[in-house]
Amino acid sequence: MFSKLLFSFCGLSLIYSAKAQNISYARFVIDTLCSPYMAGRGGPDEGEKKAAHYIASEFKKLELNPLGDNYLQPFIYPLNIFNGKISMYADDKLLEPGVDFLINPSSASIKGTFDLVWYNKNNVPNKKTLYKLAKKNFFTNKLIVLDLFKAEENKKDFDFLLENPMGASGIILLKQNKLTWGKSTSCKTFASIDMKAEVLPLHTKKITLDIENTFLEKFESRNIVGYLKGAEVPDSFLVFTAHYDHLGKMGHSVYFPGANDNASGVAMLLNLAEYFSKTPHRYSTVFIAFGGEEAGLLGSAAFVQQPLIPLNKIKFLINFDITGTGDEGVTVVNATLHEKEFLKMQEINSLNKYLKQVKKRGPAANSDHYFFAKNGVPCFYIYTMGGLSAYHDIYDRPETLPLTKFEDYFRLIRDFCLSF
Numbered sequence: 147m148f149s150k151l152l153f154s155f156c157g158l159s160l161i162y163s164a165k166a167q168n169i170s171y172a173r174f175v176i177d178t179l180c181s182p183y184m185a186g187r188g189g190p191d192e193g194e195k196k197a198a199h200y201i202a203s204e205f206k207k208l209e210l211n212p213l214g215d216n217y218l219q220p221f222i223y224p225l226n227i228f229n230g231k232i233s234m235y236a237d238d239k240l241l242e243p244g245v246d247f248l249i250n251p252s253s254a255s256i257k258g259t260f261d262l263v264w265y266n267k268n269n270v271p272n273k274k275t276l277y278k279l280a281k282k283n284f285f286t287n288k289l290i291v292l293d294l295f296k297a298e299e300n301k302k303d304f305d306f307l308l309e310n311p312m313g314a315s316g317i318i319l320l321k322q323n324k325l326t327w328g329k330s331t332s333c334k335t336f337a338s339i340d341m342k343a344e345v346l347p348l349h350t351k352k353i354t355l356d357i358e359n360t361f362l363e364k365f366e367s368r369n370i371v372g373y374l375k376g377a378e379v380p381d382s383f384l385v386f387t388a389h390y391d392h393l394g395k396m397g398h399s400v401y402f403p404g405a406n407d408n409a410s411g412v413a414m415l416l417n418l419a420e421y422f423s424k425t426p427h428r429y430s431t432v433f434i435a436f437g438g439e440e441a442g443l444l445g446s447a448a449f450v451q452q453p454l455i456p457l458n459k460i461k462f463l464i465n466f467d468i469t470g471t472g473d474e475g476v477t478v479v480n481a482t483l484h485e486k487e488f489l490k491m492q493e494i495n496s497l498n499k500y501l502k503q504v505k506k507r508g509p510a511a512n513s514d515h516y517f518f519a520k521n522g523v524p525c526f527y528i529y530t531m532g533g534l535s536a537y538h539d540i541y542d543r544p545e546t547l548p549l550t551k552f553e554d555y556f557r558l559i560r561d562f563c564l565s566f
């Protein structure tokens with residue numbers, strides 16, 4: 147990037163210096179949100195709260211106005227967290243949490259050494275036999291290892307096993323592909339673990355576990371909301387949203403940085419706030435960082451239930467969730483609902499050659515735009531494509547987040563907003 151800067155002539159160097167500023171601010175925001183101090187922006191170590199206060203402090207620096215007494219819109223939700231011990235041995239081999247296995251987000255605590263019952267798609271007894279065995283306490287103090295990945299095609303036939311009607315102490319689900327974590331608002335009555343198939347050899351006899359969960363009935367979260375007054379029509383709004391929460395920690399040592407998901411989206415949100423703070427739009431611009439997204443779009447649901455601006459005054463809303471690559475362009479969810487706006491965005495993109503493609507997608511309930519769309523707010527959810535396979539795992543880290551097309555993506559959004 148710098149070598150380009152040196153050789154560019156005067157006119158272009160202005161553009162490049164603006165570019166450098168965008169990307170360095172984005173990097174700084176992402177590094178901060180992904181730092182161990184933020185603890186994966188989830189339940190343990192007040193990670194979600196720390197991230198919220200950091201974003202509020204950035205809003206203040208950018209001189210955004212609050213919509214209430216302050217930037218925070220609190221809400222509560224139930225959350226199952228793992229803020230204690232996590233250890234696991236297969237026979238005598240110590241397994242690495244986050245790498246070899248993930249605790250199912252809704253797992254209960256478990257401690258002890260357990261014999262294993264191995265089931266694959268060829269030897270799972272029928273339900274009647276399973277219940278008979280359960281009645282005879284066959285599964286008491288045992289873990290059931292489900293080696294079902296080869297049964298992907300008729301996975302549904304085996305889904306009931308995951309709910310452990312056999313009453314075993316726990317279920318270990320072997321996975322052939324990458325391990326993917328999440329958040330849960332409920333807690334099972336038994337332990338549940340996802341494990342990479344290759345780390346548990348067939349001859350393994352016993353597993354020793356020590357896992358601690360805490361179920362929080364009223365976990366406190368908050369959205370961060372700020373706005374900049376419009377230059378011509380201040381009672382109409384362009385709204386930008388990005389969730390700042392992520393998956394938090396699993397035990398003391400494993401945390402999920404969530405660089406692409408969604409520190410990158412918050413970086414885009416703050417870059418847009420910075421831009422519109424210097425160059426006010428004719429409409430008021432509103433910036434919302436949501437909590438609770440990973441637990442089921444809970445922050446955006448809370449906002450739509452108690453909107454701080456009239457929803458029918460929103461001219462357009464853009465939600466950013468996964469903004470860190472762009473090698474293959476971007477996908478626009480709700481493009482089919484708002485054809486005119488989508489074509490405008492495509493036109494801006496091809497005129498300026500910002501991104502490889504701006505791809506159309508229909509409605510989907512996969513991020514914080516969803517409840518706005520359901521309530522009649524015109525909106526897009528846009529995400530970048532290509533470049534990374536890390537997703538909801540410990541590998542979604544700032545040092546490997548390329549931000550390949552971040553600046554051109556920013557310009558596309560900026561130009562699109564100026565068309566309103």
Ligand SMILES: [Zn+2]
Binds near residue numbers: 407440
């Ligand atoms: Zn996510």
